[in-house]
Amino acid sequence: MSSSAFALAVLFAINLMNFFDRQIIGGVGEGIRREWALSDTALGLLGTVFTLLYAVVGLPLGRLSDRKQRRLILSGGVFVWSLLTALSGAARNFSQLIVARLGVGVGEATCSPASTSLIGDLVPTSQRARAVAVWMLGLPLGLGLANGAGGWILQNWGWRNAFYVAAVPGILCAIAALRIVEPPRGKKEEHAIGARRRAGNPYLLVISIPTMLWIIASGALHNFNMYALGSFVAPFLVRFHHMTFQNAGWVAAAVYGFSGIVGLSAGGALADRLYRTRVDGRLIVGCASIVICTPLMFMGLGRPAGDIVGFALLMGAGCGVMYAYYSTVYSTIHDVVEPSLRGTAMALYFCAMYLLGASLGPVGTGLVSDYYTFQAASAAGAVQPLPFGALMAAEFRSLVGEAKGFDLRALEPFRAQGLHTAMYIVPILATILAVVLFAASRTVKKDVARLQAWMRWADATAKAS
Secondary structure, eight states, rough: OOHHHHHHHHHHHHHHHHHHHHHHHHHHHHHHHHHHHHOOOOHHHHHHHHHHHHHHHHHHHHHHTTTTTHHHHHHHHEEEEEEHHHHTTTEEEEHHHHHHHHHHHHHHHHHHHHHHHHHHHHGGGGHHHHHHHHHTHHHHHHHHHHHHHHHHHHHTOOHHHHHHHHHHHHHHHHHHHHTTOOOOOTTTTOOOOOOSSSOOOHHHHHHHHHHHHHHHHHHHHHHHHHHHHHHHHHHHHHHSSSOHHHHHHHHHHHIIIIIIIHHHHHHHHHHHHHTOOOOOOOOHHHHHHHHHHHHHHHHHTTTTOOHHHHHHHHHHHHHHHTHHHHHHHHHHHHSSGGGHHHHHHHHHHHHHHHHIIITTHHHHHHHHHHHHHHHHHHHHTSSSOHHHHHHHHHHHSSSSSSSTTTGGGGGGGGHHHHHHHTTTTTHHHHHHHHHHHHHHHTTHHHHHHHHHHHOOOOOOOOHHH
């Protein structure tokens, strides 16, 4: 195996564990919620605190990836998040679990900037979308295994053991990362790479690229949806379709995880093929994938309770197509950003999309779910009418107990209806995402031409001097 193939294999394994450890909360979350009598808002908060710290810490780690050895950054990050994943299983209350998940977020913030920067220097421009697709296969496989294995472990061993099991492969990945051969930056560029980096603030240089602004906006919308689905697909199957934890986990694994293998692989290959004939080809493929997935997800959510097959086929097809977003958009970032700024660009992209999207997806969907749950309970006379803000304040104060005369457990029979309504947020935001990706495809040609012209000038200037 060549050094490049070995590096890509290790990066894939690290990314798989990145998403497995991150998504394990989705696989066992319903068990945690029931044991500690949490609301959907509190359950979503477990995902939100992770992404908030992940986004902020990712910025300096992205700059570090542009300056230091990326294999060392990756190895240290994987070790830290694996250790904190194990400690998550030892949590004895909601607050302790929150703190442990914050630590996982710090470690995982090393993964994407360092990995994508390495990929940009491991493969030539014309093959990047496929290489990114291979790396990003860790996403559907990690999410799928987290839901499937997490649901099985939850039902048979309890949710705490899922965190202990998840930590072991990560330690092995940390060791393997040390064996990656660090490639020179810009080695695989097809055009002149220039001998120097453009002068100026690196973050301002990145956001001065019009395509990057559209891509950042798309990341916020896409990650809101991905993290909303990650937190609530399995609970939705348990509540609305009356499945066991174990069966819901494996159906969620297929729908939200494994379905993405085809979308990522086919999307990456199609994007590279179209890129050879038109510079905006990758984003055209990404936009088309979102246009296709939106009605499929809407129809999947519309299936009646008990129609598990109908939901799985429609939602699985929608989620599978949606995964093409990653191989098309991530490779486009490499097309418009110079090699010495790619780690910074990815960190800035991830910071924005996690702060504005992923952090809001779980808690926002949970909040909407709780709102409609309470409305349904009030309409049925199960609880006395109460301002929703007062209910939320009570839940955040105690996370369990009574709120002005009624037990929060009285809402339990209505949580399926509330979550079902809240899930329609996903296809609504996907519609907006398609428009944003189309707008990005209209600016990418000029941005690529501008970058290549600068690189040729920088290279010529360096040779003349």
